[in-house]
Amino acid sequence: MVADESNRQKNAGASKKQAELHKQEVTVRGGKFDGLTKRNEDYLFRLSKALDEKGLAYEDKEDTLDTMYAELKEKQKQGITATRLYGTVQERASEIIDGPKKKREEPKPQKFWVSALDNGLIMLILFCFMYALLGFFGSSKQSQSNGGWITLLTTSVIAGIGLAYFYTAMLPQNLNKHKHKWVHMTLATLVLIIGWMGLFYLVALIPTSINAALNPIVYAVVGVAAFGVRYYLKGKLGFQRFLR
Structure with a gap:
């Protein structure tokens, strides 16, 4: 019932x-x-x-x-x-x-090697102009203490690779894979800093007779040439970062 x-x-x-x-x-x-x-x-x-x-x-x-x-x-x-x-x-x-509004497409992240080349050229340009200015307006001791051509090239290469690694690690799709994002960000930053400091230490061991400082005019010319190369590659590879 x-x-x-x-x-x-x-x-x-x-x-x-x-x-x-x-x-x-x-x-x-x-x-x-x-x-x-x-x-x-x-x-x-x-x-x-x-x-x-x-x-x-x-x-x-x-x-x-x-x-x-x-x-x-x-x-x-x-x-x-x-x-x-x-x-x-x-x-x-x-x-x-x-008509329906088109959704704004988010720019695709650069490939790792493109980002490394982009950042490497940026660092090469900045260091070249810095060395050139110190060479023109600083003392000879200051110019030599900045390091030579090996320091310039090695720093630019490692900085390009390191920054590409850092930017890739900081992409939202990569951060979202980690439960504790701040830990991932801290570790990525520490890896970049420690790697860079270790590089400077190793390069400093190279004798100045090999790693000689260049004439400031040479640094200026290399900097201008690197800027031109990056400007050309920006249209070909779609560099997304600085010096637009």
């Missing part, structure tokens, strides 16, 4: 819901958008008016509204409203007139 009473209550509740749903689907105006809920019907009438104000051709407007009408009759059975499906009336009208 208890089970029968429970089933009767469930059936009564279901019938009540169906009746309410049927009541919602009785349109105010009838005819053109018959069968839609009051809210969806009103949406299409307001959209029709908005399209008239925007000057859309009558045939195009009717075709669009007929398509939306058929789609809404199916979707509203799932409780989906026109606003949820299409956005506001003004947004939908603008989309019909102007």
